[in-house]
Amino acid sequence: MTTRRELLKMGGLLTGSVMVGAVPSIATAKSVPSWSARGLAALQRDMDGRLLLPSDEGFPLMVAPNNARWGNVTPKAIALCASEADVQRCIRWATDYKEQFAIRSGGHSYAGFSTTSGLLLSVRYMKGVTMDLKNGTATIQGGVNNQDMADALRAVPYAIPSGRCPTVGASGLVLGGGWGFAASHKGLTCDSLLSTRAVMANASVINVSGAESDDLFWAIRGAGGGNFGVHTSFTFKLHEVGDVTTFNMVWPSGKQVELLEALQKLQIDNARTIATRSKARPNKKGAFPARSDLIVESLGVYWGKAEALRELMAPLLAILKPDVLEFREQSYWQARDYLVTDDPTGLYDMNSSYVGSTLGGEAIETMLNWMSRWPGGTLLQENMGILFAMGGAVKDIAVDGTAYPHRNSNFVFEQETMWSPLDRPDVVARQRDWLAQYYDAMQRYLQPRSYVNFPNRDMKDWANRYYGENLARLSRVKQKYDPKNVFHFAQSVPLAVPR
Numbered sequence: 001m002t003t004r005r006e007l008l009k010m011g012g013l014l015t016g017s018v019m020v021g022a023v024p025s026i027a028t029a030k031s032v033p034s035w036s037a038r039g040l041a042a043l044q045r046d047m048d049g050r051l052l053l054p055s056d057e058g059f060p061l062m063v064a065p066n067n068a069r070w071g072n073v074t075p076k077a078i079a080l081c082a083s084e085a086d087v088q089r090c091i092r093w094a095t096d097y098k099e100q101f102a103i104r105s106g107g108h109s110y111a112g113f114s115t116t117s118g119l120l121l122s123v124r125y126m127k128g129v130t131m132d133l134k135n136g137t138a139t140i141q142g143g144v145n146n147q148d149m150a151d152a153l154r155a156v157p158y159a160i161p162s163g164r165c166p167t168v169g170a171s172g173l174v175l176g177g178g179w180g181f182a183a184s185h186k187g188l189t190c191d192s193l194l195s196t197r198a199v200m201a202n203a204s205v206i207n208v209s210g211a212e213s214d215d216l217f218w219a220i221r222g223a224g225g226g227n228f229g230v231h232t233s234f235t236f237k238l239h240e241v242g243d244v245t246t247f248n249m250v251w252p253s254g255k256q257v258e259l260l261e262a263l264q265k266l267q268i269d270n271a272r273t274i275a276t277r278s279k280a281r282p283n284k285k286g287a288f289p290a291r292s293d294l295i296v297e298s299l300g301v302y303w304g305k306a307e308a309l310r311e312l313m314a315p316l317l318a319i320l321k322p323d324v325l326e327f328r329e330q331s332y333w334q335a336r337d338y339l340v341t342d343d344p345t346g347l348y349d350m351n352s353s354y355v356g357s358t359l360g361g362e363a364i365e366t367m368l369n370w371m372s373r374w375p376g377g378t379l380l381q382e383n384m385g386i387l388f389a390m391g392g393a394v395k396d397i398a399v400d401g402t403a404y405p406h407r408n409s410n411f412v413f414e415q416e417t418m419w420s421p422l423d424r425p426d427v428v429a430r431q432r433d434w435l436a437q438y439y440d441a442m443q444r445y446l447q448p449r450s451y452v453n454f455p456n457r458d459m460k461d462w463a464n465r466y467y468g469e470n471l472a473r474l475s476r477v478k479q480k481y482d483p484k485n486v487f488h489f490a491q492s493v494p495l496a497v498p499r
């Protein structure tokens with residue numbers, strides 16, 4: 001137990017050495033302990049990793065989230081955890097002092113849910129990966145990202161279904177589901193999860209699997225991000241991988257509706273062997289792109305030979321000759337490098353919904369019409385309307401088999417707008433208003449559901465959209481494992497279902 005004298009000493013110590021801009025007066029420390037006096041020095045001293053304060057050199061680097069919209073949310077300190085014990089120390093500290101905190105792994109939450117003005121608990125430097133090839137499993141620590149996972153596994157003919165962006169944290173990815181080009185072939189990332197270790201609200205560490213805390217294991221596969229505990233490691237089933245064929249097709253403008261209909265049919269007819277990410281987008285910068293400026297693209301993988309893929313693609317290629325047509329037979333890991341996205345840090349707003357069957361002609365027309373209403377800004381818009389392939393193996397698990405409920409859909413539909421620091425606030429406001437209206441206009445063609453890993457703070461009815469029929473059960477799990485709602489943020493799983 002820290003005495004008043006020690007608290008004051010700590011305050012003085014921090015005041016004198018590192019705290020700039022938040023100097024606690026003795027008067028403050030006597031009444032309500034200031035932030036610096038509240039045991040932070042002890043946390044700083046005890047950590048295996050490092051506690052960074054705003055005046056520390058690495059702070060600006062560690063604070064920046066992927067979506068710069070949340071870049072001005074400044075934590076009072078960043079705990080760079082190096083061990084499970086560090087995570088326990090942070091949770092104990094936050095609960096003792098009733099301070100808010102947020103958990104961060106890769107920092108890619110679109111809605112800034114890994115930002116806080118309290119303590120930022122970062123696991124990003126917990127990067128261990130171990131493999132047990134005899135049992136076909138791999139265990140990764142909470143800070144491993146997609147790139148780390150690929151680097152560790154590429155030497156062996158096994159993989160874990162993961163996402164496209166190299167710097168997305170495996171933690172955030174698996175806890176929300178985890179879409180990737182292997183999803184319709186082998187399932188979501190969370191479908192390969194065997195167990196995880198988590199630091200809970202009382203700072204204890206538990207194993208979570210089908211055999212231990214199985215109700216929590218159900219919940220964290222689709223609703224685990226920031227909701228129940230801090231996950232320090234994950235053990236996955238490995239899948240054997242061999243050669244595949246990647247493809248990239250870009251058409252000139254024209255026949256957009258026919259192409260997007262045919263791409264969806266191709267995906268649905270070959271759900272387990274093909275994975276597509278198809279989209280329409282303007283081919284040049286500028287407001288109000290004409291229909292003749294909108295092009296269709298499809299990138300993906302075929303789990304077979306190029307020759308067989310060419311046959312499957314023939315009807316599609318007959319609609320309109322593509323400007324770009326690449327089929328490449330390559331190893332799984334070469335394919336992964338080919339399909340990987342760059343790391344688009346920036347300023348953006350986005351929404352997600354699910355497509356139950358297909359987006360038909362009228363829905364695609366609506367989408368294209370809204371694209372032509374984009375009000376302008378300095379950036380080329382590449383992600384105005386994307387269809388990510390679901391279905392196939394994702395449907396092998398029942399809607400209530402894990403907390404991820406969107407098993408009865410064929411695609412995730414993403415709508416996005418991006419801007420740059422050059423764009424004035426009125427330009428940004430118009431873009432965001434456009435996105436909200438475009439989202440509303442598309443809803444009649446979509447399932448009223450959203451992917452929790454593509455979150456939006458302004459979404460109405462977010463709990464039902466993320467969790468659907470699994471929401472009530474999730475609240476019961478929350479009551480059991482986190483009854484005091486220690487793990488909470490703007491869209492955390494509620495203790496009771498809102499009426």
Ligand SMILES: Cc1cc2nc3c(=O)[nH]c(=O)nc-3n(C[C@H](O)[C@H](O)[C@H](O)COP(=O)(O)OP(=O)(O)OC[C@H]3O[C@@H](n4cnc5c(N)ncnc54)[C@H](O)[C@@H]3O)c2cc1C
Nearest residue numbers: 105106107108109114163164165169171172179225226231
């Ligand atoms: C450029 C980009 C590309 C993307 N590509 C894909 C894709 O291909 N497929 C896909 O499915 N998604 C994709 N996403 C979405 C991505 O899956 C989610 O944003 C995911 O939550 C990010 O995880 P993170 O660890 O990087 O983010 P963070 O912001 O660190 O965390 C996301 C959420 O999980 C919580 N969290 C993080 N670590 C832990 C932990 N160890 N224990 C408990 N809670 C934790 C955080 O508090 C936060 O609520 C992409 C996002 C971006 C920005």
